[in-house]
Amino acid sequence: MPKRIRLTLDGVEAVARLNEEAAPETVAKFWAALPVEETLRHVRWGGEAGYILIRKLADKTQPIENRISIYPPASIGFRPEHGEVAFSYGQAQARDHVRPATWACHLATIETNVDAFFAKVRATRAEGGKPIRLAREESR
Amino acid sequence: MKTVQIEVDGVVAEAELLEDRAPRTTAAFWDALPITTALTHTIWSGRACGFSVERLRSVDGLEHGVCSIYPGALVARPDAGEVLLSYGAAEYRTVLGVQYGTRIARLVRNQAAMLAVLERMHDEGDKTITIKRAGG
Numbered sequence: 001m002p003k004r005i006r007l008t009l010d011g012v013e014a015v016a017r018l019n020e021e022a023a024p025e026t027v028a029k030f031w032a033a034l035p036v037e038e039t040l041r042h043v044r045w046g047g048e049a050g051y052i053l054i055r056k057l058a059d060k061t062q063p064i065e066n067r068i069s070i071y072p073p074a075s076i077g078f079r080p081e082h083g084e085v086a087f088s089y090g091q092a093q094a095r096d097h098v099r100p101a102t103w104a105c106h107l108a109t110i111e112t113n114v115d116a117f118f119a120k121v122r123a124t125r126a127e128g129g130k131p132i133r134l135a136r137e138e139s140r
Numbered sequence: 141m142k143t144v145q146i147e148v149d150g151v152v153a154e155a156e157l158l159e160d161r162a163p164r165t166t167a168a169f170w171d172a173l174p175i176t177t178a179l180t181h182t183i184w185s186g187r188a189c190g191f192s193v194e195r196l197r198s199v200d201g202l203e204h205g206v207c208s209i210y211p212g213a214l215v216a217r218p219d220a221g222e223v224l225l226s227y228g229a230a231e232y233r234t235v236l237g238v239q240y241g242t243r244i245a246r247l248v249r250n251q252a253a254m255l256a257v258l259e260r261m262h263d264e265g266d267k268t269i270t271i272k273r274a275g276g
């Protein structure tokens with residue numbers, strides 16, 4: 001059975017399926033780090049997405065599995081060099097102040113309550129950071 | 141030298157217009173003042189916040205084009221009717237990549253306090269900006 005995580009963003013819940021077959025090492029490290037509680041903020045370089053930093057997952061030597069640069073809508077991207085987890089609600093790409101385009105791992109895809117969850121992500125641009133919790137779905 | 145007063149979230153700073161480098165764009169900006177409008181954090185250009193100035197759309201082309209937006213610099217994109225004000229590492233970018241903009245002004249008084257307010261917008265969200273003529 002695929003691994004799934006439950007996301008709770010400012011009271012709105014959604015479930016995402018982890019891309020374990022395509023990104024086994026990344027998913028294993030991410031799974032081991034859960035649960036995570038952080039503040040989700042809007043990205044400043046990459047377009048229509050919110051992000052959190054999981055600093056204990058930051059690893060500049062970790063290969064990027066299941067590579068993407070443009071984030072598909074409803075995707076969760078992961079950049080190991082920063083421990084950055086990005087939640088894309090529209091046109092978005094892995095970028096930063098040095099690189100106008102780079103790579104990220106397509107870590108997961110949100111399957112439930114997509115519209116309500118990403119409305120909350122979008123709102124962080126105008127309203128500022130919001131609390132988010134990521135937990136293993138099996139733990140509920 | 142024309143100067144403008146900029147107020148965000150109770151912090152007031154002053155900027156001088158770079159008329160010699162960008163005479164057409166700064167003239168259109170000056171004519172648009174005073175303005176009070178929404179100030180929003182950029183999502184493509186890094187550590188910068190932007191606001192709309194529709195009157196800039198009357199300016200044809202760029203002057204004194206730059207890509208990097210240094211802290212305290214105001215850079216306009218006339219075809220978008222937009223001005224960005226940077227508080228850190230920033231570059232004029234859109235969904236399509238790096239773009240040029242016209243540098244129209246730079247903060248010359250109370251810069252540190254203004255940049256601190258802009259940086260807080262990453263956590264706090266949108267604010268309102270008011271710009272009016274100060275001197276010149």
